[in-house]
Amino acid sequence: MPVEPRLLKGFRDFLPGEQAGRQAMIDRITRAFETCGFAPLSTPAIEYADILLGKYGDEGEKLLYRFQDNGGRDVALRYDLTVPLARVVAQYRDLPRPFRRYQVGTVWRAEKPAHGRFREFLQMDADIVGSASPLADADCLAAGILALQGLGLDRFRVRIGHRGVLEAMLDGANVPPGPVRIEVLRVLDKWEKVGRDAVMEMLAALPELGPEAATAVLDALGDGTDEGRVEALAGQAPEAVAHLRAVLGAVRAMGFGEFVALDLRIARGLDYYTGTVYETLLLDLPTMGSVMSGGRYDGLLQTYGVPSLPSVGISIGVDRLFAALVESGQAPKGASGPQVVVCLLGNEAWETGLALVTDLRRLGLRAETAPDPTARLKKQFEHAVRREARYAVILGDAEVRERRGAVKDLASGDQQDVPISGLPQWIRSHLGEE
Amino acid sequence: MPVEPRLLKGFRDFLPGEQAGRQAMIDRITRAFETCGFAPLSTPAIEYADILLGKYGDEGEKLLYRFQDNGGRDVALRYDLTVPLARVVAQYRDLPRPFRRYQVGTVWRAEKPAHGRFREFLQMDADIVGSASPLADADCLAAGILALQGLGLDRFRVRIGHRGVLEAMLDGANVPPGPVRIEVLRVLDKWEKVGRDAVMEMLAALPELGPEAATAVLDALGDGTDEGRVEALAGQAPEAVAHLRAVLGAVRAMGFGEFVALDLRIARGLDYYTGTVYETLLLDLPTMGSVMSGGRYDGLLQTYGVPSLPSVGISIGVDRLFAALVESGQAPKGASGPQVVVCLLGNEAWETGLALVTDLRRLGLRAETAPDPTARLKKQFEHAVRREARYAVILGDAEVRERRGAVKDLASGDQQDVPISGLPQWIRSHLGEE
Numbered sequence: 001m002p003v004e005p006r007l008l009k010g011f012r013d014f015l016p017g018e019q020a021g022r023q024a025m026i027d028r029i030t031r032a033f034e035t036c037g038f039a040p041l042s043t044p045a046i047e048y049a050d051i052l053l054g055k056y057g058d059e060g061e062k063l064l065y066r067f068q069d070n071g072g073r074d075v076a077l078r079y080d081l082t083v084p085l086a087r088v089v090a091q092y093r094d095l096p097r098p099f100r101r102y103q104v105g106t107v108w109r110a111e112k113p114a115h116g117r118f119r120e121f122l123q124m125d126a127d128i129v130g131s132a133s134p135l136a137d138a139d140c141l142a143a144g145i146l147a148l149q150g151l152g153l154d155r156f157r158v159r160i161g162h163r164g165v166l167e168a169m170l171d172g173a174n175v176p177p178g179p180v181r182i183e184v185l186r187v188l189d190k191w192e193k194v195g196r197d198a199v200m201e202m203l204a205a206l207p208e209l210g211p212e213a214a215t216a217v218l219d220a221l222g223d224g225t226d227e228g229r230v231e232a233l234a235g236q237a238p239e240a241v242a243h244l245r246a247v248l249g250a251v252r253a254m255g256f257g258e259f260v261a262l263d264l265r266i267a268r269g270l271d272y273y274t275g276t277v278y279e280t281l282l283l284d285l286p287t288m289g290s291v292m293s294g295g296r297y298d299g300l301l302q303t304y305g306v307p308s309l310p311s312v313g314i315s316i317g318v319d320r321l322f323a324a325l326v327e328s329g330q331a332p333k334g335a336s337g338p339q340v341v342v343c344l345l346g347n348e349a350w351e352t353g354l355a356l357v358t359d360l361r362r363l364g365l366r367a368e369t370a371p372d373p374t375a376r377l378k379k380q381f382e383h384a385v386r387r388e389a390r391y392a393v394i395l396g397d398a399e400v401r402e403r404r405g406a407v408k409d410l411a412s413g414d415q416q417d418v419p420i421s422g423l424p425q426w427i428r429s430h431l432g433e434e
Numbered sequence: 435m436p437v438e439p440r441l442l443k444g445f446r447d448f449l450p451g452e453q454a455g456r457q458a459m460i461d462r463i464t465r466a467f468e469t470c471g472f473a474p475l476s477t478p479a480i481e482y483a484d485i486l487l488g489k490y491g492d493e494g495e496k497l498l499y500r501f502q503d504n505g506g507r508d509v510a511l512r513y514d515l516t517v518p519l520a521r522v523v524a525q526y527r528d529l530p531r532p533f534r535r536y537q538v539g540t541v542w543r544a545e546k547p548a549h550g551r552f553r554e555f556l557q558m559d560a561d562i563v564g565s566a567s568p569l570a571d572a573d574c575l576a577a578g579i580l581a582l583q584g585l586g587l588d589r590f591r592v593r594i595g596h597r598g599v600l601e602a603m604l605d606g607a608n609v610p611p612g613p614v615r616i617e618v619l620r621v622l623d624k625w626e627k628v629g630r631d632a633v634m635e636m637l638a639a640l641p642e643l644g645p646e647a648a649t650a651v652l653d654a655l656g657d658g659t660d661e662g663r664v665e666a667l668a669g670q671a672p673e674a675v676a677h678l679r680a681v682l683g684a685v686r687a688m689g690f691g692e693f694v695a696l697d698l699r700i701a702r703g704l705d706y707y708t709g710t711v712y713e714t715l716l717l718d719l720p721t722m723g724s725v726m727s728g729g730r731y732d733g734l735l736q737t738y739g740v741p742s743l744p745s746v747g748i749s750i751g752v753d754r755l756f757a758a759l760v761e762s763g764q765a766p767k768g769a770s771g772p773q774v775v776v777c778l779l780g781n782e783a784w785e786t787g788l789a790l791v792t793d794l795r796r797l798g799l800r801a802e803t804a805p806d807p808t809a810r811l812k813k814q815f816e817h818a819v820r821r822e823a824r825y826a827v828i829l830g831d832a833e834v835r836e837r838r839g840a841v842k843d844l845a846s847g848d849q850q851d852v853p854i855s856g857l858p859q860w861i862r863s864h865l866g867e868e
Contacts, residue, residue: 002739003484005524008509011480013522016473016535023474035795037802037821039450039770040457044554045479045540046445046499050437065480067501070544075442088447090439096820098805101450106479106540110504120478131805138788139802146795253788305436336473354572354687361469361580368471368573371532371565386530387471 010111010119012319020334022322025151026104028332029124029316032147036139038102038126043084045106049074054303055083057271063109077108081125082272082297082313089129090304097130097309102143104318116288116320125294127313129301134246137276137296138254140314141247144280144292145256147316152330155283158259158292160248161224161266162276164240168233169264173216180208184217185267191224192265192281224265240275247276272297278314282324291321338366339391340427341384342405344373346397353395356405356420363424365431385410391427395420444545444553446753454768456756459585460538462766463558463750466581470573472536472560477518479540483508488737489517491705497543511542515559516706516731516747523563524738531564531743536577538752550722550754559728561747563735568677571710571730572684574748578714578726579690581750586764589717592693592726594682595658595700596710598674602667603698607650614642618651619701625658626699626715658699674709681710706731712748716758725755772800773825774861775818776839778807780831787829790839790854797858799865819844825861829854 007013014022030040049066056063056079066076078084081103089099104124111117126143128136141158148156166188167181175181187202194202196218203214222229227248234241244262251260268277275296282288294314301309325331340360344353353369360367368387370380377394384392394406405423408415409430418426441447448456464474483500490497490513499511512518515537523533538558545551560577562570575592582590600622601615609615621636628636630652637648656663661682668675678696685694702711709730716722728748735743759765774794778787787803794801802821804814811828818826828840839857842849843864852860 002737005485005521005738005740006482007478007525008480008482008503008507011478013478013526014474014476015522015526015529016475019474019476022476031798032795034769035798035800037772037800040448040453040768041450042448042453042456044441044445044447046442046542046554048440048442051439063504065503069442069499070497073442087439088449091441092447092449095449100802108480120480133805133807135803135807136805142792142795146792250788253785254792255789256792303437304439306439334474335468338471351687354684355689358576358580358688358690361466361576364465364469366469366471368534369569371562371567371570373567373569 010113020336021331024332024334029147033102036143041101049076099129122318125315129311132310137247138250144314159263162244168237173220340367343380348397349395444547454770455765458766458768463581467536470577475535533563555753559749563745566744568680571681578748593697596678602671607654623701774801775823777814782831783829
């Protein structure tokens with residue numbers, strides 16, 4: 001019985017045309033992260049389940065791909081790259097501090113698939129472990145913003161909040177710490193999606209809060225973007241306010257002021273955040289959700305029995321961002337086919353032609369023969385055109401005897417003879433001129 | 435209770451120093467594959483289990499990471515990149531033929547961990563689906579050989595066998611098709627590891643074979659590398675012999691003769707191979723096992739209910755190869771730290787310095803500030819040295835007022851003032867001179 005070839009829901013293939021662009025995008029983000037002094041780390045996809053448990057809140061934990069391996073061990077696929085980073089820093093005690101790393105890695109979450117949301121997706125993270133300085137926050141933001149700019153994006157907004165400042169504000173509005181406050185944070189997190197009125201309604205409906213306190217919360221918060229209100233909290237939460245102010249100042253000094261905005265409504269679902277929190281909206285595709293998120297998690301390392309280390313990071317949701325770029329026609333184009341097709345005609349051409357293909361490749365040119373080099377020239381030509389090659393090189397017995405190849409420019413239609421020995425260089429310099 | 439930070443057995447972290455080199459290695463192999471006209475494909479790590487089952491033989495199948503997902507679906511982590519490729523070609527019927535793709539992907543096998551053998555490892559594959567031509571085999575081999583050469587390797591041997599030719603030889607030695615022949619193939623596959631005498635002993639011990647037939651098998655095979663013996667089988671298996679001869683001829687015409695050798699003893703464990711088979715030994719690290727393997731699998735597509743498509747591919751075991759490169763001191767070095775550290779001294783330097791860091795980064799230079807820009811110069815300097823930066827830029831209030839920075843070459847100790855506006859270009863051109 002044949003098996004039906006099919007994909008699991010929420011999972012994707014990227015066929016060559018798309019994957020070449022996706023790879024080009026990953027390369028550009030990598031370059032941006034590296035210019036910001038981050039170095040690469042790689043960790044396994046599978047971790048002991050207890051390494052991951054208790055980090056993502058109840059809702060997150062339900063989304064883990066958790067199973068028993070063949071040896072009966074309780075394991076899970078990683079849910080993000082932050083918790084594995086914390087595990088690494090706790091495990092290898094002699095890593096340099098601060099530890100600046102980036103990571104490109106697939107993560108898995110059994111979420112309900114939706115627009116731009118997949119169950120398996122690629123994240124690219126830049127984190128600094130072991131620095132409480134607001135410059136560390138700013139450097140992670142800089143890495144992310146330079147990455148987005150490197151993709152040609154300029155219509156995006158990084159919203160910067162702070163859990164500590166937000167909690168001070170909730171203190172002022174008499175929302176007690178504990179379960180009800182967590183509920184309030186969860187509701188505020190939905191603001192972008194559902195709007196102010198719905199938030200008001202949901203807050204008022206919380207049994208331990210009620211309409212009056214809900215109004216107090218919203219009065220205190222305003223629209224969340226008023227820096228004056230933050231300054232007014234300097235008495236209650238001096239460190240948090242100073243830190244948030246310094247992060248905003250540093251990011252502006254770095255030249256990214258137009259891309260960032262204070263937004264206190266951001267709470268971020270993940271349990272491990274303790275200070276600044278970030279989310280990034282594409283202004284032309286707001287329904288896509290945040291494409292770049294992060295924040296401070298100063299307490300996460302402690303869960304592995306090591307002293308608490310102040311840490312901050314940012315994470316680009318590569319596949320969501322790529323879907324956005326495709327949707328807006330801005331996806332980069334990568335290399336997905338040959339630049340040169342060598343057409344072999346006649347027996348003598350065979351050996352010379354195959355050696356020529358190797359010479360072209362050694363020079364870094366993308367080159368191949370037609371799949372059937374015994375076919376007529378017309379068919380080999382058609383192959384070159386279908387593969388969108390720029391040049392076809394025709395080698396027949398006569399050409400080989402005279403040590404030359406006929407090079408046809410498939411864009412212009414021009415054709416000329418070039419000595420075989422100099423042919424790869426000739427093509428490379430002509431491609432370089434474009 | 436804190437959780438002990440630890441890894442599963444057979445799984446690895448790659449810390450920045452190593453991962454930067456590993457990434458450089460992956461990039462070079464990618465480039466080699468692209469020059470050979472292969473385009474990238476990406477498929478999910480998780481597939482429906484029935485997509486993977488029945489492809490790897492009984493021994494392989496036991497090694498699958500198979501589990502029920504949260505929706506109760508029977509799923510498994512991919513075991514290789516070949517079967518997902520076959521699923522893709524069967525699923526998307528309008529892909530171009532022949533379909534040349536490469537893929538970089540993690541695979542999982544619950545094998546007993548050993549030297550150079552991991553349970554999670556990266557594979558890089560180049561395959562051509564839909565071509566029966568020996569040139570397709572040769573092009574996959576070319577991609578692999580160019581990749582290894584691109585890593586600076588020249589002491590390796592790609593051993594090329596052919597299942598059809600080997601079976602014709604076993605016919606001649608009166609080994610009947612069926613279970614006993616499969617046992618014989620399995621024993622022959624161990625030759626490299628255990629040696630000729632042990633193979634003889636194991637063959638003789640097979641109840642359905644016996645010492646006499648075992649001797650006949652080894653007499654027919656010789657040491658497996660005699661091309662004359664292959665030619666002598668042209669009567670029994672004309673197509674297989676002609677194909678094998680053409681592959682060897684094409685690879686030699688391409689200029690790779692010194693890296694390839696006929697070796698009929700290669701059988702390859704995977705059930706799906708039907709024709710040529712490849713394995714690659716590092717001559718200085720033979721115990722590492724094969725670092726690059728592959729072959730023809732002309733029947734695999736049929737298992738998904740589509741017509742059989744002749745296909746061939748090669749797969750580089752990236753992590754085994756990387757372990758070998760590390761062991762032999764040949765691992766490439768990647769970028770894992772900043773080239774420039776900007777030291778900020780004084781209040782006025784703050785804004786100018788952060789803007790300068792951005793300018794350096796935009797120019798593609800790896801740059802950062804010291805983690806604590808309020809520290810004394812000595813400490814900021816120490817940071818630059820520890821990070822192995824080439825340059826430290828010192829910006830104090832005086833420098834900022836005069837719009838210049840003091841640039842110290844940490845290799846030579848030279849220091850000179852450079853106008854801030856031209857400083858990034860100055861550093862780039864000086865780095866470029868090396």
